Amino acid sequence: MAPRRRHVRTPAAHLAPPAPQRPELASAVPALILMEREVEQQFRPRMIAALQEKVDAQAQALRDAPPPRCPHCDRAMKYKGTRCISWQTRYGWLKAFFRRFRCPLCGQESRPLLEALGVEPGQVAGSLARLLALLGAVVPYELAARLAGLFFSVQVNAMSVWRAVQRLGEAAAQYDDALSAYHADGRSQAPCASEAPAAVVVAVDGCALGMQVRPKRRRRSSPAQQLPPLPALEGGQFREVKTGVLLLPSERVEPLAGRRSVVRRFLVTCLGDADTVFGHLWARLCQLGWYGPNTVVVIVGDGAEWIWKRATLFVNRCEILDFWHAVEHAWQFARLQFGEGAAQADKWVHRIAQDLRAGKVVAVIERLRGLSASTPQAQVELDALIRYYSENRHRMRYDEYLRLGYGIGSGCVESAHKQVVHARMRQAGMRWSERGARRLLALRLLLLNNQWDQLDRLAMVRVAAEDRPPVPTAA
Numbered sequence: 489m490a491p492r493r494r495h496v497r498t499p500a501a502h503l504a505p506p507a508p509q510r511p512e513l514a515s516a517v518p519a520l521i522l523m524e525r526e527v528e529q530q531f532r533p534r535m536i537a538a539l540q541e542k543v544d545a546q547a548q549a550l551r552d553a554p555p556p557r558c559p560h561c562d563r564a565m566k567y568k569g570t571r572c573i574s575w576q577t578r579y580g581w582l583k584a585f586f587r588r589f590r591c592p593l594c595g596q597e598s599r600p601l602l603e604a605l606g607v608e609p610g611q612v613a614g615s616l617a618r619l620l621a622l623l624g625a626v627v628p629y630e631l632a633a634r635l636a637g638l639f640f641s642v643q644v645n646a647m648s649v650w651r652a653v654q655r656l657g658e659a660a661a662q663y664d665d666a667l668s669a670y671h672a673d674g675r676s677q678a679p680c681a682s683e684a685p686a687a688v689v690v691a692v693d694g695c696a697l698g699m700q701v702r703p704k705r706r707r708r709s710s711p712a713q714q715l716p717p718l719p720a721l722e723g724g725q726f727r728e729v730k731t732g733v734l735l736l737p738s739e740r741v742e743p744l745a746g747r748r749s750v751v752r753r754f755l756v757t758c759l760g761d762a763d764t765v766f767g768h769l770w771a772r773l774c775q776l777g778w779y780g781p782n783t784v785v786v787i788v789g790d791g792a793e794w795i796w797k798r799a800t801l802f803v804n805r806c807e808i809l810d811f812w813h814a815v816e817h818a819w820q821f822a823r824l825q826f827g828e829g830a831a832q833a834d835k836w837v838h839r840i841a842q843d844l845r846a847g848k849v850v851a852v853i854e855r856l857r858g859l860s861a862s863t864p865q866a867q868v869e870l871d872a873l874i875r876y877y878s879e880n881r882h883r884m885r886y887d888e889y890l891r892l893g894y895g896i897g898s899g900c901v902e903s904a905h906k907q908v909v910h911a912r913m914r915q916a917g918m919r920w921s922e923r924g925a926r927r928l929l930a931l932r933l934l935l936l937n938n939q940w941d942q943l944d945r946l947a948m949v950r951v952a953a954e955d956r957p958p959v960p961t962a963a
């Protein structure tokens with residue numbers, strides 16, 4: 489059959505195209521959507537009623553139980569009265585009467601029903617708190633509150649999301665810190681290393697985060713008073729978020745030629761302290777069972793002093809200077825020597841990169857020493873380059889690292905920064921309090937490490953009043 493020919497009519501050049509029609513929305517919402525909403529409206533009251541029934545049953549069971557014993561001194565606690573509380577869940581508000589107890593000796597308080605339910609008075613609790621924290625860990629709080637309305641048909645404000653993030657983020661951060669402290673202690677159980685891998689790659693790097701200028705919240709003296717605008721952010725108001733990536737070289741795959749990826753990777757992160765991030769790395773290695781007496785820890789870094797200083801923590805290690813940082817350093821000199829955008833610079837750097845990749849770092853340094861710089865400025869850069877390569881030459885045996893499958897770049901940690909920090913915490917105008925950043929980082933880490941379900945087994949931590957966000961716009 490002959491193919492059908494399509495006649496394309498070209499409009500006559502002298503005719504103006506017809507005026508555009510105003511677009512119209514469909515006059516009705518599709519029936520399925522209406523049905524879904526109807527069913528939800530119909531069953532929501534039944535769900536909250538069923539939930540309330542279960543809570544009442546639990547309260548009744550506890551009412552008949554003997555007074556709890558003090559967790560500190562094991563004394564029987566004293567009954568201090570009954571109170572009523574309400575809290576918000578996925579299906580609506582719940583109410584319960586709970587009994588309070590107090591230890592006569594040490595003052596320890598107990599509210600058995602609330603402890604069993606995992607509820608704090610007047611708060612969002614249960615799975616809704618976890619879902620709000622999840623939204624708040626991914627998008628700014630205002631937007632998270634709107635999404636909660638669209639996703640779960642619950643009315644919450646940005647403060648509720650913020651509170652869920654603080655309370656659960658604090659729980660996650662405390663758990664991380666406790667794990668680090670546990671694994672750092674010599675008395676703790678040594679990591680089970682029977683199946684430890686031959687090599688594990690640890691890539692570490694830092695990136696800047698804008699911090700709040702004032703340690704305390706500004707308060708209005710009257711509701712009408714306008715607060716003056718915040719001062720501009722300066723260099724000193726940045727802190728470094730340090731992030732580490734752990735992966736097994738044996739799990740590197742190449743789904744497409746030249747596009748490497750890893751099956752699994754685990755992230756650790758912290759605000760500021762270099763010892764802390766290495767403590768987290770060590771704890772994570774232990775938790776994963778990735779460290780044994782014969783495991784080589786391959787540390788990839790950009791040449792920052794704090795990384796190599798702590799690398800000595802691992803006796804059996806292989807230090808690698810990130811290949812792209814090494815090449816970028818050569819570029820800095822080449823631009824000055826040959827001029828910005830010169831073809832010769834391109835060729836020169838290409839050859840350096842080739843030789844470095846082939847493991848000829850000593851020959852490269854020799855060649856650089858024999859070079860004469862074109863300008864005094866280029867000379868300064870050349871000296872710096874020679875020094876950089878000389879100091880790091882034992883970390884630049886790239887041929888060997890490639891042969892062993894260790895990899896030569898820290899690209900994985902740079903992409904980790906984007907996921908951990910940039911995607912949520914470095915949007916326009918965002919600045920963070922120390923506590924707020926620490927908590928949000930802990931939650932983002934759970935999410936990115938695919939361990940969000942851990943949050944179900946972490947009790948929400950009460951957050952002090954001074955932790956309130958300093959400005960309503962605080963992300």
Ligand SMILES: [Zn+2]
Pocket residue numbers: 558559560561562563591592593594595596
């Ligand atoms: Zn006691």
